[in-house]
Amino acid sequence: MSLFSIKSNGNLTCYGKRDYGKSYAMKKMIRYVSKYIPIFIYDIKHEYYGFPEIKDIRKVNFDVKKGAYRYRSRGTKEDFNLFCQIIYNAVIGNKKRRCIVVVDEVQKYVSTNAISKYKYFSDMVFMGRSYGLAVWCITQRPAKIDSSITSQSDVIISFKMDFRLDLDAVENYFDRDSVKNLNKWEFLVYESSKGVSKHGPL
Numbered sequence: 001m002s003l004f005s006i007k008s009n010g011n012l013t014c015y016g017k018r019d020y021g022k023s024y025a026m027k028k029m030i031r032y033v034s035k036y037i038p039i040f041i042y043d044i045k046h047e048y049y050g051f052p053e054i055k056d057i058r059k060v061n062f063d064v065k066k067g068a069y070r071y072r073s074r075g076t077k078e079d080f081n082l083f084c085q086i087i088y089n090a091v092i093g094n095k096k097r098r099c100i101v102v103v104d105e106v107q108k109y110v111s112t113n114a115i116s117k118y119k120y121f122s123d124m125v126f127m128g129r130s131y132g133l134a135v136w137c138i139t140q141r142p143a144k145i146d147s148s149i150t151s152q153s154d155v156i157i158s159f160k161m162d163f164r165l166d167l168d169a170v171e172n173y174f175d176r177d178s179v180k181n182l183n184k185w186e187f188l189v190y191e192s193s194k195g196v197s198k199h200g201p202l
């Protein structure tokens, strides 16, 4: 099974230790899925080179039907809120629009129990699906993000992790030893409808 055959219209979360291949895998997935649906990346580490940059989120044309676009985070909560607010309002106000929002390093904003501080991000995570809006979140530390992000995901991807608290945070979905024993660039995929599958490097 290819990673790209997973259901792409729901929320997705991706975990794993530093340098084990999360961003690499997500970039590949973004390239593939953005042939069919527009993807807006909130680029916290300024690493999503190769995707056209959005200079002003207020001026984005949300009628595009495909393509991936990166917005370089300004590093503040206000900026993250504004990004989420503009996309959420643009998509829920128009049935013909749909999109995916990607947030890599999501723990920098939506840490444990912090989702209520981000009204529009929270609305995306909880209600986006009914409006054609999905959220993909990426983090090294599942124990350090708001647990709603994981619980609202249809697809969960895990690269290797070995820290006890992170393994605790994902034990509903993955067997601890399977996560600990992954080699570099290998990953597990949990799909709510199908269970867990293991994948080699992309």
Ligand SMILES: Nc1ncnc2c1ncn2[C@@H]1O[C@H](COP(=O)(O)OP(=O)(O)OP(=O)(O)O)[C@@H](O)[C@H]1O
Pocket (backbone or CB within 6 Å): 016, 017, 018, 019, 020, 021, 022, 023, 024, 025, 140, 185, 201, 202
């Ligand atoms: N499947 C792969 N094949 C070849 N190179 C890969 C693969 N996966 C990752 N890499 C390379 O390994 C390095 C680390 O990958 P990546 O940046 O995706 O890690 P990460 O999990 O996002 O780390 P961090 O938590 O620090 O963001 C990068 O240089 C990337 O190009």
Ligand SMILES: [Mg+2]
Pocket (backbone or CB within 6 Å): 022, 023, 024, 104
């Ligand atoms: Mg990364």
